[in-house]
Each structure stands twice: as structure tokens, then as C-alpha cells.
Amino acid sequence: MLGRLGFAGRLMAIVLFALIALWAAGLGWLFLSESREEILRRVFPVPEQVSAIVQLIEGAQPAERPLILKAVSSARLQVTLAQERPEASAETMRRPLAERFLTLYLQSLQPRDVIVLRPRNGLPRLRDWHLGDNWRNISRSVRFAVSLRERGYVVFEATGAAGPRLLGLPPGFGVGLLGALIGIAAVIAIAREARPLRQLSQSLGQFSSDATVAHVKPAGAPEIRRLISAVNDMQTRISELVRGRTLLLGAVSHDLKTYITRLRLRVERLPEPEQRDKAAADLDEMTRLLEDALAVSRGGFAAIQRQPVDVAALLTEIVEDRRQGGAPIRAELGHMPLTILAEPTALRRLFINLIENALRFATRCTVRLLPDSGVVIAIDDDGPGIPAEARSAVFEPFFRLENSRSRSTGGSGLGLAIVKQIADAHGASLDLSQSPEGGLRVRIAFPQAG
Structure with missing residues (x-):
């Protein structure tokens, strides 16, 4: 039972158990003395x-x-x-x-x-009670x-x-009452001392989800104040490092895109159409790789500006676009709006990455709404799936089940990493399992907007 309690709850439980033992000893002494x-x-x-x-x-x-x-x-x-x-x-x-x-x-x-x-x-009535x-x-x-x-x-x-009596009360009862009052005071004091730790935990949870610094005012014992100050400084440094990395990648991406644009202009002058098309395809792949790398670096900041988004309408639009292009995909989303708080561009990228990943390795794909609390979307396919031992590793950047690193046999290894970061930024849970259609099922559970 103590394993489910927090720091304050554990200290309170210890105090309560000590009080119960004190009361039990007092009663035993009263009956045996x-x-x-x-x-x-x-x-x-x-x-x-x-x-x-x-x-x-x-x-x-x-x-x-x-x-x-x-x-x-x-x-x-x-x-x-x-x-x-x-x-x-x-x-x-x-x-x-x-x-x-x-x-x-x-x-x-x-x-x-x-x-x-x-x-x-019997006790007297309340109106008949006197001091x-x-x-x-x-x-x-x-x-x-x-x-x-x-x-x-x-x-x-x-x-x-x-x-013998003390202020009209038996000594045992007086000791028990005094112990109860001391215990209540101790519980209140413990809750007050543990409040900075609870605030620190909430701050760290917010920082891990979107890398936004939320400093906690140092309070409590000297050791706790030093801990809070150290964590505040650590959050500031990590946030600066992350933002510096993002700015660096953005600058590198901008400069490389400038050179890619120049190369694209030069490719257009190649005399052979076959070589010109191959070179243009390579440049397109380089552009997408740069965009994916930049998206991974910015993934933790995807949900800063949220707004109500109808997931059903968004998925229906994505599925219809793919179906008109000849993709074997269908949707089972019902007719009710599914509203969540999200950043629309990031959310669209999440679903596009998952759907295109399914279409790349399968002959058909189904996007459906699962009967569950909140908004739970499943993307099923009939492809080869992902082995159970590799389902957590596929969310790491540049990880690929196919080790040849060829772009013709797989992506850059950043698609699912981007999906994972966007899902975490929106407070959504993401897991992989066996699909009823024989391939892979990707299940995304969003908290529904109130």
C-alpha cells in the first residue's frame, strides 16, 4: 500500500500508524492496569x-x-x-x-x-447541553x-x-486527545513541508513534455531549497541547449536549402532527361531529410499554441486525399466530431507520417475510431508488422528495421521519431501492437477537450 503513496503520504501514514499504536497501548494500559x-x-x-x-x-x-x-x-x-x-x-x-x-x-x-x-x-439533546x-x-x-x-x-x-482526572477527563483519554492533536499538527506540517517537492514534480513533468521552463520558488528545508534551485538552473540550461540546437539546425537547414535550390537550377540544364529526373529526385530526398531532422529538433515545442481541432474531419480529409491518389485506404470514424486541443500543423504531420508509413509497407490501410474514453484512433494495415522486441526502438531517431540505409527500401528513420515527439507534446499515448488485419496497429489516445 505504501508503494502507491507519495512522499507526503508516506510520512503521514507513518504518523498515523504511530498514533494508532499509541492509542492501542493506552487502551491496553487502561484495561490491564x-x-x-x-x-x-x-x-x-x-x-x-x-x-x-x-x-x-x-x-x-x-x-x-x-x-x-x-x-x-x-x-x-x-x-x-x-x-x-x-x-x-x-x-x-x-x-x-x-x-x-x-x-x-x-x-x-x-x-x-x-x-x-x-x-x-444516553446523551442529552443539543439544546440541553451546557458547558x-x-x-x-x-x-x-x-x-x-x-x-x-x-x-x-x-x-x-x-x-x-x-x-484520577485531568480537567474532567481520564488521563488516558487526555493523552489520546493530545496525541491526536499533535498528530494532526504533524500531518499539516508534513503536507506544508512536502508542498515544494510536489510543485517541483509538477514543474519537471511540464518541462519534460514541452521543454518550457517553469521555475519553482525555493521553499522548505535548506536541502529542499538547494535542490529546487539546482533543478531550476538545470531546466534553464537544458532549455537553452535545446533552443540553441534548434536554432543551429534551422540555420544549417536554411543554408543547405539555399545550395539545394542552386543545384536544382543547375540540374534543370542537364541534357539527358533520365539523369535530370534522378538528380531532381535526390534533391527532393535531401530536402525531405532536412525537414525531418529539423522537425525532430523542434518536436518538443509542437504543442505550444493549441486550439480545438476536429480529429475526425482532419483524418477524413487526409484519407480522401490519399484515396483520390489511388491509395488503398479507408476510414471508419463515424459521424460525430472528435475535438481535441492540438496544434493543427503538427497533428496533420503526425497522421500523415503514420498513414504513409502504413501505405509504404502494406497493400491496404484502415483508419478507425476505437470505442474508448477520450479520442482513440487506430491505424491498421496488413503489412509485415514490427517485431515485438523492436516496437520501442522504432521511435528512436534514425532507427530502421532494414539496415541497408537505402532510401528505396525505407525512409530516413525519422518519421516515427517525429510522431512520438508530437504525441508526447500533446499528452497523447502511442503504442504499437498486432493489427486485426494481420499487420501493424498504431494506437493513438488523445485526451478529449473539455
Whole structure:
């Protein structure tokens, strides 16, 4: 389970597990430190004491009884005399089981009427709740009465808690509450300290997709601030290197295209048509190779300016253009618009590269919409396909399954690299698999525009 949690989540889980262990230890200590008999013996008077008090009051003169009541009463035990039989009320109820239990232990006083009253269970209504109820409820315990041989009752009221209290709460509960408050404060502090790392992770994810520098403000511990500063500097340097490479390739491409244009003008003067056509074809191949190399260098910046694009309309246009040229291609895209946020020129190049790659090695090609969430396009062909062990390597620049490097038997090895970069820049997933038609299936999943 911890493997799915981030840095902050792991620290929070550790704190929560420690708190749970603390609470469990506190509960265990509460239940094992004292038995129920020890608690009852500390709170309530023993039967022999009750019997002695009753006998002492019965043997004393009426004038002496108030003095005896003062002598036997304490902070935990209040002894009074009542002329009427105590009865249950809306706040109290009788406990028959406790009455029978106490009667058995007062055998020397039999026969006596024993009445035990306890507060009713249940929480009060919200409007009846008062701030002082906690302290009042602490003193509200068991009240019982033993009848005298003459008229009247000796009323015993055992008050106080079953153990030591801190602000009206048991120490174990107080420790647990304090631990919970400390744990909550620790979780908040951990989340606050981990926030710079989360922002740094988001910044790196954005940088890897489009090479746009998104600096994070250094915050947190000194080590984290130094890490953020180092990553910010690294992003700046990498971005400058990438843009410098792009400018260099652009400049080289521009200069080479100038020389290619001059060579094309000179080729037009060749006397032999066959040699002139071959030279022109070579120049065209050189131009396309330069454009592909430049596209690879700019691939990470393809999706800077996005706009809503109807993928279905775009693919239908591409397929119709190829079909009019005699290509064996068809489309199964339905009639609903499929809108995504994309850079139109880059997206068109992505689909053209994939379709032309399929048509180059297959006898037919099908472009279809797959039933899935988002916009998922599949391009299927009946060609030889790509071996499973080479399906990740074909996206590398200049990689070709055919090693002769001949342009007649394959492309420049940049087509799928361009496709991969454009797909990554648009947040799309790209994978290769076996096609139902026997060849290769290229599956592109785009996030649908909201």
C-alpha cells in the first residue's frame, strides 16, 4: 500500500500508524492496569462499611445522628437521612440487579429495603447541553438507600470518577486527545513541508513534455531549497541547449536549402532527361531529410499554441486525399466530431507520417475510431508488422528495421521519431501492437477537450 503513496503520504501514514499504536497501548494500559473490582472498591463503600454506618445510626440518639453523618461522610461518599423512600425520576432509574447484589452482602442487616438509583444512559439533546455538564457528570455516580428498622432511610451517594482526572477527563483519554492533536499538527506540517517537492514534480513533468521552463520558488528545508534551485538552473540550461540546437539546425537547414535550390537550377540544364529526373529526385530526398531532422529538433515545442481541432474531419480529409491518389485506404470514424486541443500543423504531420508509413509497407490501410474514453484512433494495415522486441526502438531517431540505409527500401528513420515527439507534446499515448488485419496497429489516445 505504501508503494502507491507519495512522499507526503508516506510520512503521514507513518504518523498515523504511530498514533494508532499509541492509542492501542493506552487502551491496553487502561484495561490491564486495574481490575473492575479494584475500581469499584475505590469508588464505592464496602458492604461492611455500609452495614456499620447503618447500625451506628440506628443505635444513636436522634440528636447524635447529624454528628455521625458528618463523621462518616467524605468527598467521595455522602451519607444523609431521608424520611421518604427514594424513587426513580426522569434523570434516574433503578438497578434491580445491583439491589439484589447489595442485599446479599448486607446479610447482617436483613431484612432491609435496598434501593439503587443510577443516572439514565444516553446523551442529552443539543439544546440541553451546557458547558459545565462535563464536570457535573463527573460527580454524578451511584446513589443507593438502605431502610432503617424505624421509619426512614440512610442514603449513600458515591460521587467522583473511577480514577484520577485531568480537567474532567481520564488521563488516558487526555493523552489520546493530545496525541491526536499533535498528530494532526504533524500531518499539516508534513503536507506544508512536502508542498515544494510536489510543485517541483509538477514543474519537471511540464518541462519534460514541452521543454518550457517553469521555475519553482525555493521553499522548505535548506536541502529542499538547494535542490529546487539546482533543478531550476538545470531546466534553464537544458532549455537553452535545446533552443540553441534548434536554432543551429534551422540555420544549417536554411543554408543547405539555399545550395539545394542552386543545384536544382543547375540540374534543370542537364541534357539527358533520365539523369535530370534522378538528380531532381535526390534533391527532393535531401530536402525531405532536412525537414525531418529539423522537425525532430523542434518536436518538443509542437504543442505550444493549441486550439480545438476536429480529429475526425482532419483524418477524413487526409484519407480522401490519399484515396483520390489511388491509395488503398479507408476510414471508419463515424459521424460525430472528435475535438481535441492540438496544434493543427503538427497533428496533420503526425497522421500523415503514420498513414504513409502504413501505405509504404502494406497493400491496404484502415483508419478507425476505437470505442474508448477520450479520442482513440487506430491505424491498421496488413503489412509485415514490427517485431515485438523492436516496437520501442522504432521511435528512436534514425532507427530502421532494414539496415541497408537505402532510401528505396525505407525512409530516413525519422518519421516515427517525429510522431512520438508530437504525441508526447500533446499528452497523447502511442503504442504499437498486432493489427486485426494481420499487420501493424498504431494506437493513438488523445485526451478529449473539455
